């Protein structure tokens with residue numbers, strides 16, 4: 185909305201002022217504004233948390249420690265309890281399992297998006313697996329692999345791989361058919377069409393799907409480490425739970441949150457770097 | 468030297484003999500018993516009401532679809548699939564977004580196995596031809612719709628196809644850009660000596676571009692009329708307003724509008 189001041193008004197410098205509303209429909213924000221709003225949101229969260237801590241009755245305050253207490257617990261963990269080793273262990277589990285899942289899901293999803301017969305052969309089964317909760321595989325995996333790293337990696341892979349295939353299949357189906365037909369009319373063979381048209385066309389969407397699925401991976405990480413694990417962020421939290429050490433549990437949650445956001449940013453930066461052509465105009 | 472569209476001296480580029488295309492298990496006929504003969508260096512326009520089968524006919528010539536019945540040939544060889552002898556321009560933008568304009572243009576030549584130097588030389592040439600000299604290193608995302616379409620046109624022409632097929636190539640562009648593109652096409656076709664089949668529903672565009680207009684009936688698509696654009700006397704006119712001033716233009720336009728109305732009003 186543009187409000188014009190009267191010409192004889194005192195405020196000559198502010199001829200047109202834009203009213204700012206939180207609920208303006210789909211406006212374009214500058215990077216600075218987005219960052220500030222994001223920080224404001226996060227600050228608000230911490231303020232509510234802090235207030236929540238102080239209005240909690242004294243005797244139960246240790247069940248809702250203040251943010252600074254959680255931060256303190258986090259620092260203690262790192263300095264005294266070799267928490268970094270647990271973090272690295274969890275990161276290894278996430279990234280190794282996710283890499284393995286992508287190694288299978290990305291080529292399979294793209295192939296299923298390209299070849300109808302392959303899709304018809306595999307899609308019903310893969311879709312069915314998506315409806316099985318990955319956590320229900322834990323007993324089976326424990327019997328097969330014991331409480332090992334392999335068992336945890338297998339759980340993480342099972343947790344994301346079927347969704348990843350489905351997402352990448354959808355991404356591939358969404359490739360503009362005219363791009364493929366254009367290549368065919370230029371004389372491209374099947375191999376060229378797949379490797380030189382479908383793959384680059386679908387790549388940004390694939391990275392997006394990966395970014396979304398690795399977030400789900402973090403969910404399964406905690407499940408995997410809560411059951412029969414002695415190391416990793418989840419195990420640290422589980423142990424703390426036994427001694428009602430809420431500050432350590434929350435420090436664990438905070439760690440996962442930070443790592444999750446960092447992973448997300450990493451994927452975004454990688455996509456921006458790898459697909460310079462995919463940038464919107466003016467971005 | 469042969470005149471464009473000369474019926475006696477040029478070779479036959481494309482023939483269709485009793486071509487029918489059905490969909491939905493044979494219950495719907497999109498193209499019905501169409502026969503035609505298109506000559507080398509001729510510019511032919513398919514025109515007709517929406518949904519009459521123009522795109523289907525063009526896609527069959529491109530080899531992207533197959534006739535349910537009948538035969539299609541290109542320079543006397545049966546059409547069995549798509550190939551670089553028939554370049555195709557789509558209404559949707561098909562310049563590859565992950566390649567710069569120059570790399571896009573080189574892509575078709577790469578498929579044909581041209582050497583790097585040859586590709587680079589020809590891409591320069593074709594960038595100039597479509598007035599994109601300064602945009603060789605731009606990605607399509609930063610180009611306007613008309614420029615993206617010019618990249619696709621250059622990419623196709625750089626393969627030196629015997630026949631250029633265009634499906635409403637300027638349909639997504641605004642009127643002024645469309646007009647510039649039409650004049651550019653005339654310039655290019657004259658230079659490259661290409662045989663062109665273009666689909667449009669824009670009557671003025673059909674008259675301006677073509678030597679001959681094939682009018683399709685509303686579904687099922689049959690040939691309603693095969694009209695030579697004789698008032699142009701075989702010339703390709705670089706400026707559109709010159710064509711508009713020629714005697715005979717208005718008559719042809721009126722005739723085509725009347726035919727279009729006839730088709731649309733039939734139930």
Ligand SMILES: Nc1ncnc2c1ncn2[C@@H]1O[C@H](COP(=O)(O)OP(=O)(O)O)[C@@H](O)[C@H]1O
Nearest residue numbers: 490491497516517518519520521522523524686
């Ligand atoms: N793959 C398809 N399946 C079913 N019907 C189709 C298919 N492709 C085209 N048609 C139908 O064939 C008719 C002709 O389509 P088209 O050639 O695209 O028309 P035009 O290009 O003249 O507007 C339309 O009625 C359209 O709905």
Ligand SMILES: [Mg+2]
Nearest residue numbers: 521522523666
């Ligand atoms: Mg069409």
